[in-house]
Amino acid sequence: MSLLLPHRFKKISRILFYLFFGFGIYYMLFLEGDPKVEELFTFEVPALINDEIFGPAESGWIETVYIDELLSVFIIIFGLLAGFSKEKYEDELIDKLRNDALRISLFISYGILLLTVLSIFGMIFLTFLFAQLFLILFLFNLIFDLKLLKHYKTASNDE
Amino acid sequence: MTNKIRVYRSINKISQQDLAEKLAVSRQTINAIENDKYSPSLELALKMTKLFDCKVEDLFSLED
Secondary structure, eight states: OTTOBOGGGHHHHHHHHHHHHHHHHHIIIIITTOHHHHHHTEEEEEEEEEEOTTSOEEEEEEEEEOHHHHHHHHHHHHHHHHHTBOOTTOOHHHHHHHHHHHHHHHHHHHHHHHHHHHHOOSTHHHHHHHHHTTHHHHHHHHHHHHHHHHHHHHTSSOO | OEEOHHHHHHHTTOOHHHHHHHHTSOHHHHHHHHTTSOOOOHHHHHHHHHHHTOOHHHHEEOOO
């Protein structure tokens, strides 16, 4: 429990996480490659390593479509904040629910990764792999939120 | 594991909310423990026995 963040981060980060995750899915399905969006989000950014196909790896400033990176950063930060911020009444049962959600999401995520490795081939494999970077965080937050909902609901009127 | 928290609570005339506040947990957690949906940690169990002034085996028992 000592590694948790204050409760004040919980609500806003939960909303922003699902919002950015949803937008990330929408972007991957419908907006990726759209010239207007790409133009809007093309910046010159520093690169520690830039490995061009058929070229040497270099470091320095590069111009790139930065929307993937921005979405990734927001999803990771808000996902972690949402999952690891304290509940209003944080106690050992909430901690157990959080641990259970993390364990279940780990199993499901690696199960899906196994299926992906065994059944998806070609360039689309990389898209699946990229999407699965965030799957464990999404499943963890979703399962934890569902468990919390059930926890608060079932114990509402029993005195 | 079963427990007699509800019985001891009734004897001591303490609501779930009061007990939860004394033990620094949520009322939902007390409810889950009473309904055998969650087994409390040793620390929480000992806090309860101290509060009800009883032994651990008076409050908790293993199911056959």
